[in-house]
Amino acid sequence: MKIVSPNRYRDVDAFRARWKEIAPELDLDDEVESPGPLGSAIEKGGWALSNRFAVHPMEGWDAQSDGFPSEETLRRWRRFGQSGAALIWGGEAFAVREDGRANPNQLFHRDRDNTCRALESLRSALASGREGIGEEAPRQSITGLQLTHSGRWSRPNRQGASPLIAFEHPILDARVGATSDQILSDTDLETIAQRYVEVARCALDTGFDFVDLKACHGYLIHELLSARARPGRYGGDLEGRSRFLRDLIAQVRSAVPGLGIGVRLSVTDVVPFRESTDGAGEPDWPGSESYEHGFGIDPQDPLQPCWDEPLQLVSMLQQAGIDWLNLTIGSPYYCPHRQRPAQYPPSDGYLPPEDPLVGVAQHLRAARRIRSEFPDLGLVGTGWSYLQEWLPAVAQHEIRNGYQDVIGLGRSMLSYPDLPRDVIHGRQMPKKLICRTFSDCTTAPRNGLLSGCFPLDDHYKNHPAAADLKIAKASAKQSSREGKNG
Secondary structure: OOOOOHHHOOOHHHHHHHHHHHOOOOOOOOOOOOOOHHHOOEEEOOEEEOOOEEEOOEOOOOOOOOOOOOHHHHHHHHHHHHOOOOEEOOOEEEEOOHHHOOOOOOOEOOOHHHHHHHHHHHHHHHHHHHHOOHHHOOOOOEEEEEEEOOHHHOOOEOOEOOOOEOOOOOOHHHHHOOOHHHEOOHHHHHHHHHHHHHHHHHHHHOOOOEEEEOEOOOOHHHHHOOOOOOOOOOOOOHHHHOHHHHHHHHHHHHHOOOOEEEEEEEEEOOOOEEEOOOOEEEEOOOOOOOOOOOOOEEOOEEEEEOOHHHHHHHHHHHHOOOOEEEEEEOOOOOOHHHHOOOOOOOOOOOEOOOOHHHHHHHHHHHHHHHHHHOOOOEEEEOOOHHHHHHHHHHHHHHHHOOOOOEEEEOHHHHHOOOHHHHHHOOOOOOHHHOOOOOOHHHHHHHOOOOOOOOOOOHHHHOOOHHHHHHHHHHHHHHHHHHHHOO
16 A cells, blocks of 8 residues: 655645545644644643643653653653643653563662652753743643553663553453463552552652543553453453552542543554554454453444443543543554554554545544534543654644643654744744654554654664664564565
8 A cells, every 4th residue: 555645745736635535524724823822821620721732641761760850851851842742731741660561671669769869850851941942931831741651561671671561451361471360459459559659649749730640542441441251349341440540540639639631542442453464454353253341333334433331431530530531542552553653663563554634634523523422521632653744733623622631742752852932933933853652662662662762863873772773673574574475
């Protein structure tokens, strides 16, 4: 399948024609205003923001071995501050336990003193980035910390995967080498919950406005939402499968009453994919069989969302006092083409089986669906980076029409942290800095290297790890060729 990158559409009409082929109900604005809707203030759910941009939490791969931020980590946080985004949603995925890290160089909670020191350094780096942009810094802003346990995708040391799972999965168990004796017990889960509370206390004490209880991308809380086959309090029906998240919200609120709580939620999922013989992704599930192992999936057509349970869950979260949701879909581990639309796959991925604009459209549709049912919730949307030059025009259209409240940016902040400020102030976006979804920011850490934008950020272009990345990519290509040749 030939994919036309968004930057190849030379005018609004040409891009609009393709955009509406993908999703007839979607559109974009002809001109981006300054400051316009994206530079407008919003007060909602107790939060006051002076613009409509957010920095998504990055899953860092560059902390020190003791879990303390490295200079690479602090550079990233300074650049988050430099962005001018009024909302820092989580900033960094902070593991609540060492064995719950997704990689050996992820920030993690050791004890109160060390965690508070680490969080103070992150806040200081963010503040210095904002000070550097002077009057362009947001007048009203909110900063959060994302709390996570990687569950099935735990890899806390360089010996390989060390999964801690919520239930047995017929496909994903084999991918990570999980066995039934690695299922977390109810007592295990309750012990993990206490660690969330401990980090939340440190977050409040070091000046964070809220914590994000990460319920997305296949990690522990998200996986529990699919644990239909799990017995006991935390499985079975949706009441049981959502209990850990709902109890956690209540525990954090009770123990740390001055701290806000948000949830980043994979509101729908997709059946796991694998690389086909031609290199493109294909479903790793027999089309004739019902798929009962995902959240927000139609079991009879697991490439499509089923909204019954997601809408029930969002209602539960709203009743639990959650006023802001950060919406995403799927997982980068088993359906990256939908979760993180890209033209170029990471070294352990597959070629996109569809125009990546389809994945972008699915993210926007998810936000629209939640907005239609829950107009009072604050919503942060995802899936924006692949739009490239067209990101501001599509984002302005969605914000102007009230389909979501804030535009969340992830990968694009690695290559071009000034994007929010430039858009708000009417400056042209430099083509050489716009994220082109080369996926090196994923390929590098998947090969044990630090994560950054090696193609576009001079800091990483000239980093010693750049040479190692080239070797890793060449090795991955060779292995793929050998595998296809049998």
